Amino acid sequence: MRGFDEVRFLADEARRVAEREAHRLGREHDGFLTFERTRRVSRRRFRTLAERVKRSGAPYGAHTIVHRADGDLLLVRHEGVDRWVLPGGGVRDWESFREAAARELSEEAGVDVDYEGLAIRTRVDIVCDDYRTWGTLPVFAAEAVTEEPAVCDPDGEISEARWFSTLPPDTRDRSHLRAWREERGYGNPD
Template identity: 55%
Template sequence: MTSVDGLWFLADEAAQRAEQAYHRTTDSYGETYLERTYEKYVSRDRFRTLANRIRHSGTPYGAHTLVHRENGELLLVRHEGVDLWVLPGGGVDGSESLRETAKRELEEEAGIEAAYRGLAMLNRVEISCQGCTTWGVLPIFRAVAETTTTVVADPDEEISAARWFDPGQLPEDTRDREDLIAAARAVA
């Protein structure tokens, strides 16, 4: 790693911001959630992109919502960019909070309004490339749907569908499928 491109400095700033976001989130929502650590090995360009996001908001991938209906079904959206079913969520805009981000993304990607009930998961994402490392938080809020008819209005045009699934029968091509099943069981 060289100091010429300043990547080490960016990684350090990002890690400090992640630490702040982690503590602010745990202070706000207590300790009744699952925690996981994910490791991502990326190119230098992708590392720079993710580290800049973390430096801005503490999170590389924004905030997401694990939302369920009264009958226990979970909402997933089809993300065409990764060709997987995922939780609704995305990046932080401006100065919005992580919970505000999750709520906005849920409305954009699925047209669902929900009552938020704290955190389902608070994940740590460790990111590495050619000797550089940093980390960020990935909060997943839990919520109960107040409306259940889905309407995809994603301005990014990444989401092609939104559907409800029984937590024990999530599609095989669901990102972090086993962790989502465990989180759904923990909040049921």
């Protein structure tokens, strides 16, 4: 007889929540790009990510592609990963994905925007040894109303927010952003 495997049970619960949330996003939005990625992680990190997915469906929270009419994108410098990234982060228990994305954008870049809808939904497969689960990563699109960024990050992870016409080489999810820009007709100067 095999004993109870708490991590496997957690992974199954997380997967069910991810499926529900991914389907909900698909019902509520249309015209978004879809991607898949796999993250191989340590057992400790697997548990952390699975717990996040179990709570919200999203291992890395919700994010926003903020653009100007000319196609420039707003990125923030995340010191923890030493890269330029989209503003975004964790989903609190009472928040929708869009509400979390807006809160994180306010904290990390301080610009006012008009939200347009879901831009990208990525399925993130999370793997550790023979444990597997997955979560969804929603990225919303928004056009800037105010353009002067002001970082007010309570976590201290974001050191700078800046507009880019050409994506820096150390941009996380660069291929996703390039595909989104092409889809919108902005082209790819980088």
